[in-house]
Amino acid sequence: MAKDRYQQGLEKIKELTLSDDENPTGFMDIGEAYKDIAPDLSKYVVEFAFGDIYSRPGLDNKQKVLTTITALVAQGKPQIEMHIKTGLTVGLKPEEIVGCIMHLIPYTGFPSVLNALAAAKKVFEERGIKMADD
Amino acid sequence: MAKDRYQQGLEKIKELTLSDDENPTGFMDIGEAYKDIAPDLSKYVVEFAFGDIYSRPGLDNKQKVLTTITALVAQGKPQIEMHIKTGLTVGLKPEEIVGCIMHLIPYTGFPSVLNALAAAKKVFEERGIKMADD
Amino acid sequence: MAKDRYQQGLEKIKELTLSDDENPTGFMDIGEAYKDIAPDLSKYVVEFAFGDIYSRPGLDNKQKVLTTITALVAQGKPQIEMHIKTGLTVGLKPEEIVGCIMHLIPYTGFPSVLNALAAAKKVFEERGIKMADD
Amino acid sequence: MAKDRYQQGLEKIKELTLSDDENPTGFMDIGEAYKDIAPDLSKYVVEFAFGDIYSRPGLDNKQKVLTTITALVAQGKPQIEMHIKTGLTVGLKPEEIVGCIMHLIPYTGFPSVLNALAAAKKVFEERGIKMADD
Amino acid sequence: MAKDRYQQGLEKIKELTLSDDENPTGFMDIGEAYKDIAPDLSKYVVEFAFGDIYSRPGLDNKQKVLTTITALVAQGKPQIEMHIKTGLTVGLKPEEIVGCIMHLIPYTGFPSVLNALAAAKKVFEERGIKMADD
Amino acid sequence: MAKDRYQQGLEKIKELTLSDDENPTGFMDIGEAYKDIAPDLSKYVVEFAFGDIYSRPGLDNKQKVLTTITALVAQGKPQIEMHIKTGLTVGLKPEEIVGCIMHLIPYTGFPSVLNALAAAKKVFEERGIKMADD
Numbered sequence: 001m002a003k004d005r006y007q008q009g010l011e012k013i014k015e016l017t018l019s020d021d022e023n024p025t026g027f028m029d030i031g032e033a034y035k036d037i038a039p040d041l042s043k044y045v046v047e048f049a050f051g052d053i054y055s056r057p058g059l060d061n062k063q064k065v066l067t068t069i070t071a072l073v074a075q076g077k078p079q080i081e082m083h084i085k086t087g088l089t090v091g092l093k094p095e096e097i098v099g100c101i102m103h104l105i106p107y108t109g110f111p112s113v114l115n116a117l118a119a120a121k122k123v124f125e126e127r128g129i130k131m132a133d134d
Numbered sequence: 135m136a137k138d139r140y141q142q143g144l145e146k147i148k149e150l151t152l153s154d155d156e157n158p159t160g161f162m163d164i165g166e167a168y169k170d171i172a173p174d175l176s177k178y179v180v181e182f183a184f185g186d187i188y189s190r191p192g193l194d195n196k197q198k199v200l201t202t203i204t205a206l207v208a209q210g211k212p213q214i215e216m217h218i219k220t221g222l223t224v225g226l227k228p229e230e231i232v233g234c235i236m237h238l239i240p241y242t243g244f245p246s247v248l249n250a251l252a253a254a255k256k257v258f259e260e261r262g263i264k265m266a267d268d
Numbered sequence: 269m270a271k272d273r274y275q276q277g278l279e280k281i282k283e284l285t286l287s288d289d290e291n292p293t294g295f296m297d298i299g300e301a302y303k304d305i306a307p308d309l310s311k312y313v314v315e316f317a318f319g320d321i322y323s324r325p326g327l328d329n330k331q332k333v334l335t336t337i338t339a340l341v342a343q344g345k346p347q348i349e350m351h352i353k354t355g356l357t358v359g360l361k362p363e364e365i366v367g368c369i370m371h372l373i374p375y376t377g378f379p380s381v382l383n384a385l386a387a388a389k390k391v392f393e394e395r396g397i398k399m400a401d402d
Numbered sequence: 403m404a405k406d407r408y409q410q411g412l413e414k415i416k417e418l419t420l421s422d423d424e425n426p427t428g429f430m431d432i433g434e435a436y437k438d439i440a441p442d443l444s445k446y447v448v449e450f451a452f453g454d455i456y457s458r459p460g461l462d463n464k465q466k467v468l469t470t471i472t473a474l475v476a477q478g479k480p481q482i483e484m485h486i487k488t489g490l491t492v493g494l495k496p497e498e499i500v501g502c503i504m505h506l507i508p509y510t511g512f513p514s515v516l517n518a519l520a521a522a523k524k525v526f527e528e529r530g531i532k533m534a535d536d
Numbered sequence: 537m538a539k540d541r542y543q544q545g546l547e548k549i550k551e552l553t554l555s556d557d558e559n560p561t562g563f564m565d566i567g568e569a570y571k572d573i574a575p576d577l578s579k580y581v582v583e584f585a586f587g588d589i590y591s592r593p594g595l596d597n598k599q600k601v602l603t604t605i606t607a608l609v610a611q612g613k614p615q616i617e618m619h620i621k622t623g624l625t626v627g628l629k630p631e632e633i634v635g636c637i638m639h640l641i642p643y644t645g646f647p648s649v650l651n652a653l654a655a656a657k658k659v660f661e662e663r664g665i666k667m668a669d670d
Numbered sequence: 671m672a673k674d675r676y677q678q679g680l681e682k683i684k685e686l687t688l689s690d691d692e693n694p695t696g697f698m699d700i701g702e703a704y705k706d707i708a709p710d711l712s713k714y715v716v717e718f719a720f721g722d723i724y725s726r727p728g729l730d731n732k733q734k735v736l737t738t739i740t741a742l743v744a745q746g747k748p749q750i751e752m753h754i755k756t757g758l759t760v761g762l763k764p765e766e767i768v769g770c771i772m773h774l775i776p777y778t779g780f781p782s783v784l785n786a787l788a789a790a791k792k793v794f795e796e797r798g799i800k801m802a803d804d
Contacts, residue, residue, distance in 0.1 A: 031512075034519040037500050037526060037533055040324065041519070048316050049240040049512060056308065058233020066197060067204045067234050071241040074208035076478070076746070077513040098707050099192020100201050106183040107205040109643040110701075110719060111747040117704040117711070124707060131707055165646075168653040171634050171660060171667055174726065175653070182718050183646060190710070210344070210612070211647040232305050243509040244299075244317060245345040251302040251309070258305060265305055317508040326501020331468060335502050338469045339509040342476035344612070366573050367460020368469050374451040375473040375779040378567075378585060379613040385570040385577070392573060399573055433780075436787040439768050439794060439801050442592070443787070450584050451780060458576065478746070479781040585776040594769020599736060603770050606737045607777040610744035635728020636737050642719040643741040 006043065009051030015061060016054070016086040027085055061090040066100050073101055073116040074108050081119040094124060094131050140177065143185030149195060150188070150220040161219055195224040200234050207235055207250040208242050215253040228254075228263050274311065277319030283329060284322070284354040295353055329358040334368050341369055341384040342376050349387040362388075362397050408445065411453030417463060418456070418488040429487055463492040468502050475503055475518040476510050483521040496526060496533050542579065545587030551597060552590070552622040563621055597626040602636050609637055609652040610644050617655040630656075630665050676713065679721030685731060686724070686756040697755055731760040736770050743771055743786040744778050751789040764790075764799050 010024045019026030031041040054064060065087040072080040087097050101116045124130075144158045153160030165175040188198060199221040206214040221231050235250045258264075278292045287294030299309040322332060333355040340348040355365050369384045392398075412426045421428030433443040456466060467489040474482040489499050503518045526532075546560045555562030567577040590600060601623040608616040623633050637652045660666075680694045689696030701711040724734060735757040742750040757767050771786045794800075 029516065031516055031519070034516075034523055037496065037523055038504055038519055041504065041515075044316075044320060044507065045512060048312075048320070052312060052316070053237060053240055056233060056236060058229040059237060063197075063200060063230065063234070064237055066200060067237045068241065070201045070204040071208050071238055071511075072513065074205045075241070075513070078517070079513045094707065095192045096197065099190060100197070102190060102708055102711065103187060103193060103198055103201045104205055105642075105645075105714065106187055107202065107209070107645040107647065109641075109645050109741075110715060111643065111742065111745070111749045113711075114699065114701055114704075115748070117701070117708055121704055121707055163650065165650055165653070168650075168657055171630065171657055172638055172653055175638065175649075178641065178718075178722060179646060182714075182722070186714060186718070205645075206647065209647070212651070213647045228305065236306055236309065239312065239508075239511075241511040241513065243339075243507075243511050244313060245340065245343070245347045245509065247309075248297065248299055248302075249346070251299070251306055255302055255305055321505060321508055324501060324504060326497045327505060331465075331498065331502070332505055334465060334468060335472045335505045336509065338472040339476050339506055342473045343509070362573065363460045364465065367458060368465070370458060370574055370577065371455060371461060371466055371469045372473055373580065373776075373779075374455055375470065375477070375781065377607075377775075377777040377779050378581060379608065379611070379615045379777065381577075382565065382567055382570075383614070385567070385574055389570055389573055431784065433784055433787070436784075436791055439764065439791055440772055440787055443772065443783075446584075446588060446775065447780060450580075450588070454580060454584070473779075474781065477781070480785070481781045589773060589776055592769060592772060594765045595773060599733075599766065599770070600773055602733060602736060603740045603773045604777065606740040607744050607774055610741050611777070631728045632733065635726060636733070638726060639723060639729060639734055639737045640741055642723055643738065643745070 005047040005051035007051075008055050009046035009049070012050040012054045013046065016050075016065070016089055018089045027082065029079070029082060062087075062092050062096075065090055065092060066096070069097065069100055069116075070104065073104050073112055076112060076115065078119075080116055081123060084120050084123045088123070088127070088129070094120075094129050098131070139181040139185035141185075142189050143180035143183070146184040146188045147180065150184075150199070150223055152223045161216065163213070163216060196221075196226050196230075199224055199226060200230070203231065203234055203250075204238065207238050207246055210246055210249065212253075214250055215257060218254050218257045222257070222261070222263070228258060228265050232265070273315040273319035275319075276323050277314035277317070280318040280322045281314065284318075284333070284357055286357045295350065297347070297350060330355075330360050330364075333358055333360060334364070337365065337368055337384075338372065341372050341380055344380055344383065346387075348384055349391060352388050352391045356391070356395070356397070362392060362399050366399070407449040407453035409453075410457050411448035411451070414452040414456045415448065418452075418467070418491055420491045429484065431481070431484060464489075464494050464498075467492055467494060468498070471499065471502055471518075472506065475506050475514055478514055478517065480521075482518055483525055486522050486525045490525070490529070490531070496522075496531050500533070541583040541587035543587075544591050545582035545585070548586040548590045549582065552586075552601070552625055554625045563618065565615070565618060598623075598628050598632075601626055601628060602632070605633065605636055605652075606640065609640050609648055612648060612651065614655075616652055617659060620656050620659045624659070624663070624665070630660060630667050634667070675717040675721035677721075678725050679716035679719070682720040682724045683716065686720075686735070686759055688759045697752065699749070699752060732757075732762050732766075735760055735762060736766070739767065739770055739786075740774065743774050743782055746782060746785065748789075750786055751793060754790050754793045758793070758797070758799070764794060764801050768801070 013025050013028050017026030017028050030045040034041050065083060068083045072083060084097055097120055101113055105113050147159050147162050151160030151162050164179040168175050199217060202217045218231055231254055235247055239247050281293050281296050285294030285296050298313040302309055333351060336351045352365055365388055369381055373381050415427050415430050419428030419430050432447040436443050467485060470485045474485060486499055499522055503515055507515050549561050549564050553562030553564050566581040570577055601619060604619045608619060620633055633656055637649055641649050683695050683698050687696030687698050700715040704711050735753060738753045754767055767790055771783055775783050
């Protein structure tokens with residue numbers, strides 16, 4: 001049932017944001033800002049993106065977020081900041097997030113990587129995260 | 135020394151292609167087809183892409199290839215086929231490779247995913263690979 | 269229920285391909301070629317792309333296919349050929365399909381447009397379609 | 403004559419911006435900000451983009467703007483805001499503009515769509531537009 | 537007058553293809569294959585792309601073709617092969633064409649560069665061109 | 671040796687930024703802002719991008735920067751502003767920089783060109799540069 005997919009999507013979002021029933025979507029942007037112009041958007045985000053796709057077997061959560069971050073670096077999308085946060089939530093080490101971005105130099109070139117590192121630096125500073133080799 | 139970076143790159147390529155000293159680059163395209171017009175290209179591929187970047191700490195080989203595959207799906211590049219092979223070499227399960235491609239639907243849309251699955255299917259068939267849930 | 273979304277998606281695909289219950293997906297590629305490696309893909313294509321998104325109100329079928337064709341031209345995806353066919357099915361005139369592609373010159377440049385016109389020409393020739401002003 | 407193409411382009415821009423002879427280009431950015439460094443740019447915008455391409459037969463104005471909006475969503479260009487305004491001028495309903503953006507989820511992914519809806523929301527709010535189903 | 541722009545465009549194409557009045561467009565693809573479906577396309581190619589833009593002052597022909605080749609590498613468009621030929625016609629040395637493609641590694645990554653070098657190699661082989669340092 | 675490549679890269683950056691031993695990287699962003707999270711980044715920028723690639727024979731510095739600017743326009747990257755500055759340093763005339771951007775209209779469309787001209791205008795104004803035909 002659609003209700004199950006929505007519930008499944010919310011559970012997945014809670015895993016990715018470490019949020020709870022009070023505020024189940026946490027820092028995740030599910031498109032609620034647009035509910036007056038596209039009232040069905042947040043349903044698709046929750047049910048399809050998180051209830052269907054993020055809930056597939058095959059990859060674990062860390063792998064899913066690494067894949068997400070990579071796609072957002074390659075496309076230059078601002079959503080990378082939010083998914084650096086989901087990465088930290090699911091247990092990716094800062095070294096892994098930076099490692100993923102740096103690994104893209106031979107595939108996307110330096111400018112995309114520099115722009116993505118700016119997002120990582122901002123999130124790490126907000127959260128007081130220091131790299132292991134500091 | 136540059137020689138060390140080249141040697142380091144070759145060692146990494148051997149890991150990714152399961153090749154040996156007889157044929158150290160195996161199925162990896164390091165640009166040797168272009169050595170008459172760009173004689174320095176294969177050096178940059180080996181030394182920089184594999185000796186520097188693929189040899190960074192931070193990610194393990196499986197994570198590096200997942201990141202690579204994701205970038206190539208997002209960009210629609212034909213090199214995805216070669217890196218599905220490197221993924222299998224470093225121990226990614228077919229479910230992980232397919233899981234990575236499928237995870238991209240909400241980020242790149244369906245056409246990019248369909249085109250990438252065609253490459254996966256081709257490699258899996260060539261190698262007689264069947265998915266675990268067949 | 270999921271079954272309703274699947275059924276809704278199939279109905280929409282039948283509209284877009286003028287197919288029937290014997291062969292409900294007609295010339296539409298719903299990813300069945302990949303069912304051995306990604307058995308859930310065709311479900312997402314039918315339920316989400318066609319059952320949810322193509323079934324939204326707001327645009328009529330002609331507008332939806334024009335939008336689809338435009339996205340595929342901008343991205344240079346080979347799926348444009350299939351959607352020139354869906355355009356003809358829902359009643360887009362050849363002049364509208366070509367008009368849409370030509371309209372993109374100031375936004376995507378000439379090469380993308382030339383490549384897309386090659387797909388249009390191929391489909392029109394296969395179907396014996398001539399433009400109104402021939 | 404070139405003069406005719408320029409005049410034709412201005413007429414088309416007036417249709418798209420509901421402006422008049424006093425201020426014929428209205429809210430349309432024809433590149434006049436760059437006339438000191440690229441004095442011929444606005445001529446190309448008016449003569450080619452609007453005098454030639456926007457004045458082609460094949461599509462009506464609503465279809466032309468839908469095509470334009472789609473291309474700008476797919477490319478992530480900031481000009482989408484201006485063309486949401488031209489869409490409203492030529493009679494596209496807010497539902498059609500949002501419908502076009504939402505239709506792109508299966509082709510460009512969610513992030514591009516979220517970013518485009520932010521532009522639509524901004525324009526609708528500036529103009530006091532409410533969706534029919536509010 | 538439009539006629540002058542067309543004539544100007546043809547002159548520029550002759551410079552770029554070393555063709556003559558018998559066959560003024562030489563190996564240049566001006567979209568004539570699509571004249572039955574988009575009869576105005578070749579006019580826009582000749583008048584706008586070559587009569588207006590390629591005829592601007594500011595850059596010499598070698599610089600214009602280097603710029604063109606770079607754009608086509610960055611976009612992965614097949615038209616790169618044709619513009620490697622126009623580069624040779626206007627006097628770009630093979631080293632400059634290859635130098636331009638190789639220079640893009642830090643900006644577009646290796647796969648785009650490898651794909652572009654395949655086009656250069658093909659053209660050079662067809663024309664019996666050898667690099668200076670062979 | 672790696673030290674030589676780093677030194678070679680610094681020399682190239684000094685050419686491109688007209689800086690000196692006191693401040694060898696001048697206005698060039700070599701990623702030092704990210705040294706706490708990616709301490710090896712600036713080494714790759716200096717050694718690979720500038721020590722290897724920018725130091726290749728084949729193109730002169732003006733051609734290298736034209737190629738760089740073109741790639742950044744085609745990709746819509748903010749680094750274009752920095753490379754308009756490197757272009758001025760190596761002797762590109764403002765007419766050549768603008769000529770390169772304008773030349774891209776038939777390849778990338780108008781929006782990319784308008785966005786890039788905004789960066790050029792900003793740099794020219796900061797430096798009090800006027801075009802020759804003012």
